[in-house]
Each structure stands twice: as structure tokens, then as C-alpha cells.
Amino acid sequence: MKTLILISHPKFEDSSTQQFLKTSFYSLDDVKYQVIDELYSETDGIDLEKEQTALKNFDRIVFQFPMYWYSSPASLKQFMDDVFTRNYIVANRSLKTKELGIVVTLGDTESDFQAGGAEQFTISELLRPFQAFAHKAGMQYLKPFVVNQFAYMDPDQKEKLLVDYLQYLSADMPLSLASREKWLVERLQATKESKTDDQQQAIDLVINSIEDQQNNVESLKEDVKMIRDQEE
Amino acid sequence: MKTLILISHPKFEDSSTQQFLKTSFYSLDDVKYQVIDELYSETDGIDLEKEQTALKNFDRIVFQFPMYWYSSPASLKQFMDDVFTRNYIVANRSLKTKELGIVVTLGDTESDFQAGGAEQFTISELLRPFQAFAHKAGMQYLKPFVVNQFAYMDPDQKEKLLVDYLQYLSADMPLSLASREKWLVERLQATKESKTDDQQQAIDLVINSIEDQQNNVESLKEDVKMIRDQEE
Numbered sequence: 001m002k003t004l005i006l007i008s009h010p011k012f013e014d015s016s017t018q019q020f021l022k023t024s025f026y027s028l029d030d031v032k033y034q035v036i037d038e039l040y041s042e043t044d045g046i047d048l049e050k051e052q053t054a055l056k057n058f059d060r061i062v063f064q065f066p067m068y069w070y071s072s073p074a075s076l077k078q079f080m081d082d083v084f085t086r087n088y089i090v091a092n093r094s095l096k097t098k099e100l101g102i103v104v105t106l107g108d109t110e111s112d113f114q115a116g117g118a119e120q121f122t123i124s125e126l127l128r129p130f131q132a133f134a135h136k137a138g139m140q141y142l143k144p145f146v147v148n149q150f151a152y153m154d155p156d157q158k159e160k161l162l163v164d165y166l167q168y169l170s171a172d173m174p175l176s177l178a179s180r181e182k183w184l185v186e187r188l189q190a191t192k193e194s195k196t197d198d199q200q201q202a203i204d205l206v207i208n209s210i211e212d213q214q215n216n217v218e219s220l221k222e223d224v225k226m227i228r229d230q231e232e
Numbered sequence: 233m234k235t236l237i238l239i240s241h242p243k244f245e246d247s248s249t250q251q252f253l254k255t256s257f258y259s260l261d262d263v264k265y266q267v268i269d270e271l272y273s274e275t276d277g278i279d280l281e282k283e284q285t286a287l288k289n290f291d292r293i294v295f296q297f298p299m300y301w302y303s304s305p306a307s308l309k310q311f312m313d314d315v316f317t318r319n320y321i322v323a324n325r326s327l328k329t330k331e332l333g334i335v336v337t338l339g340d341t342e343s344d345f346q347a348g349g350a351e352q353f354t355i356s357e358l359l360r361p362f363q364a365f366a367h368k369a370g371m372q373y374l375k376p377f378v379v380n381q382f383a384y385m386d387p388d389q390k391e392k393l394l395v396d397y398l399q400y401l402s403a404d405m406p407l408s409l410a411s412r413e414k415w416l417v418e419r420l421q422a423t424k425e426s427k428t429d430d431q432q433q434a435i436d437l438v439i440n441s442i443e444d445q446q447n448n449v450e451s452l453k454e455d456v457k458m459i460r461d462q463e464e
Contacts, residue, residue: 010313069312070361071303078306081242120367121360128357129302135352 003169004058005033005103008065008076012037015066017105017150024162029190031169032058036075051083056094061139062101062169063130070119070126080133089137096138101168102130105147142173177217181210235401236290237265237335240297240308244269247298249337249382256394261422263401264290268307283315288326293371294333294401295362302351302358312365321369328370333400334362337379374405409449413442 005025012018012035025031039046055061065072088094104123112118113126123146124131134141145168153161167175171183185207192203237257244250244267257263271278287293297304320326336355344350345358356363359376366373377400385393399407403415417439424435 069309069316070364071309074306074310074313077301077303077309080301081306084301119364121364125357125360126364128353128360132302132351132353132358 001030001060001170001172002058003028003031003060003062004055005031005062005064005169006076006079007033007035008037008063008073008079009035010037010073010075017066017147018064020150020158020162021064021103021147021165024166025169028166028170033064036079037073040075040078046079046082048083048085051079052085052088052094055083058098060099060101060142060169061095062103064103066105066107067126070121071129084133084137093138098139099142099173100130100134100137100139101142102127102144103147103165103168104144105150107149110146110148140173142168178214181214185210233262233292233402233404234290235260235263235292235294236287237263237294237296237401238308238311239265239267240269240295240305240311241267242269242305242307249298249379250296252382252390252394253296253335253379253397256398257401260398260402265296268311269305272307272310278311278314280315280317283311284317284320284326287315290330292331292333292374292401293327294335296335298337298339299358302353303361316365316369325370330371331374331405332362332366332369332371333374334359334376335379335397335400336376337382339381342378342380372405374400410446413446417442 007018009015009018022033025033039051063072063076065076068074071077104127106113108119110123113121113123115121123144127144131141133139145165147161147165150158150161166187167180167183172179188203188207192200195203239250241247241250254265257265271283295304295308297308303309336359338345340351342355345353345355347353355376355378363373365371377397379393379397382390382393398419399412399415404411420435420439424432427435
């Protein structure tokens, strides 16, 4: 599965959150990214046809941005207005069946975003325009990935953020224990090749242990099902 | 009351809807407008301080735009990102108690905007980011003014649109029969000066007739109140 991250951030290079996330997804071969602001500043105007063609190569498109006035910064909207022509989206349905993910970073705490909270509305409500776009484009709208006050995270929280983020980019959706484990095994398999024999054996042990656990879970599920069936 | 219309439209001059609306508000002295796209294209960058100072002179600020992908075109968002700094809006609360209106024009029919409809979400839901902004800024969020498929309107519908639009720009909110009538009398008074004596007399007749009707309505309200009081 191929993923494109479209980043909208007027100060991408200065953002510690964005740089942290950027460092992490370098480890995934099938993940590409594009900073929209650089696309506009480095050229005289967007190459519509090039962008439209490029998008077709990906299965999952992720809009990644800090929340500015309850939406993305203007550059993502400019990109949508320019590249997502009515012809491309509605007539030709060029993005149909692809997935649309959203990675949004918040400066305020997420719990402010609810009725009665300081921000009054939920993230779900505020992102409705993107959800409506996905609906119109025939894309599958993924549950948004919210990065909540990155600046206050301790190292353990950052590590967890990293794994969750990488899974959001490349694991099968919707995320479940099974899809997360499948993703982890694939990652481990991919890293094996460049390692020494000893390390490869260690990785195999970890993979076996994960697969054993999966089998245990499967067998537990079977047991539960049997007990339920007997009760009925 | 002074009103500023901030228009976001990449092709303002070519839009028949926008040109129709523009012709109409020329008749109101206390209504100014600014096409944001022209502000950006005619200068090397926005004069932050000038824009921030100018906004303070108005009581009602109206964002006017065609709906592009379930939001405003990018230029309004760029203006918000540039001019509405956290300091200006949150720390200094510079727009506090002002009114925020939204005039949004739709190419599709408004009835598509509901659960189960082609667009799935209501206009209210899609404009949440603007409502959340008004909340944060301490502004009063006015009921959005939706212009529904202008291209298909007949002359009568356009005339009604015109009056409703002018009232949205300059009548007291929330709109009611009383505030609409007050607005109409003020408009008639304002046009009187440049007219001949005969015309002035005719206008006075219309004003008197409106005021008589207002008195009738008031007296009817009194009667209804008296009957209710007697019943209790």
C-alpha cells in the first residue's frame, strides 16, 4: 500500500512536531510526502496535470497540518481549490476508493474541543468539510489522527506517538489488534535483511512470539464462541 | 452601524452573483467591501497593521464567498491566518462584541445539504470552523445568509434576494418584522433628500403607512396580551 502525506505548514522546517514526524516516516519505503507550501513557493504556480497524475499512484492520501483557526492553513485549501477540479473529483472520480486520512496537530488540549469546552466544538465537527470532500470524492474517510500538545509529551509518549503515527500511515484500516500486529510483523521482516545472523534470529523470535500470541487470541475467540453457542 | 464585507473569490469580476450583490450594496453609505484576492494580488504582501486597524472601525464583519469544497476559497483562510493573530483575537480581543456574518453562494441546491442528501452535511455543520472562530473572538455569530443557485433565479427572486441581502448587511439583528420595517423606513428617509417635493410627499406617505401598520401590530399584540392575562 502506498501513502502520500500532503503537509500544509507555513513554517514546516521550524516546527518540532512536523520534524519529529518527518524523521519517523523516512523508515517506510511506501510513504512519500510533499510540503504543499514548498510546492507553491518553489514554482511559479502549480503543475496541475503533474499533481493530478501523481495522486493516482497512491492508495492512502493523508492531509497533515496544524489546526489554524479550526481548519488547515490556507495552503492545503489552495491545493484543493487548484488540483481537485470538479472534473477530476466528480466527473472522472479520480480518487474514488482511495483512503483519506487527516493528521492534525493541536496547540490546545483536545478536551477543550467539546460542547461546553473552551473551543465549543469537537474535532469531528470542525473537520466536516474534509469529511464532506471525501464523501463527494468517493474516498474512505479515516478516523483523524490527532496529535495533542506534542510540546508537553515525555519520551515515552513520543515513542507511542511514533508507532501510532506510522501505523496510521501504513497499517490496514480500521486499526485493530490484528492489523497492528500484522503491521509490526511486516516491519520486523523488512528490517531483518540488513542485520547479522544473530540479530535475524532475535527478530524471528519476536515474530514467532507475536504470532503465537495471535494464535492464542484466535483460540480464545473460538472458545468464547463455543461457550456462547452452547448457551443459546 | 458600519459593515465591512470581506469577499473571497478568485474570479470576482467574472462572477455574475458577486457583481449583482456588489451593485446593490453601493446604495448603502455605511457598507464598505474589500476583495481579499485583490488585496493579495495588488501588493507584495498584506499590511498587517493597516488591516488590523481598519477592522476595528466596523460593527459587523461579513465573510462573503462561494462555497469551494465545503469551505471558503483559500484567500479568506490566508487572510484569517495572516491578520487574525492570536494576539489580536485572543489576547487583545480586538473584535469582541462585533458581529460576524457569512454570505455563502451555492452552485448546488441547498436541499442537498442534509443527512442523506447528496452533500451529506448541513451548511451549519460545514461552517462550524467560522462559528468556532466567532466564539473564540467573542463575536456574535449571525445566521449565515445562503444564496442558493443564483443563476436559476427569476427577476422576482432576484429582487427579493437584493432586499434580503441589503438587510443582512445593515439591519439590526436578529432580523424580525420590526427590524426589517425600521430598516426600510431608514432607507426611505435616506433617499428622500435628493428627491423633488412631490416625490418626498409620496415617500412620506409610504413611511406613514409602514408606521401605521407597526402601530396596528403593536396594538394587536397589546390586545392578545390582555386576553391572555384575563384567561390566567
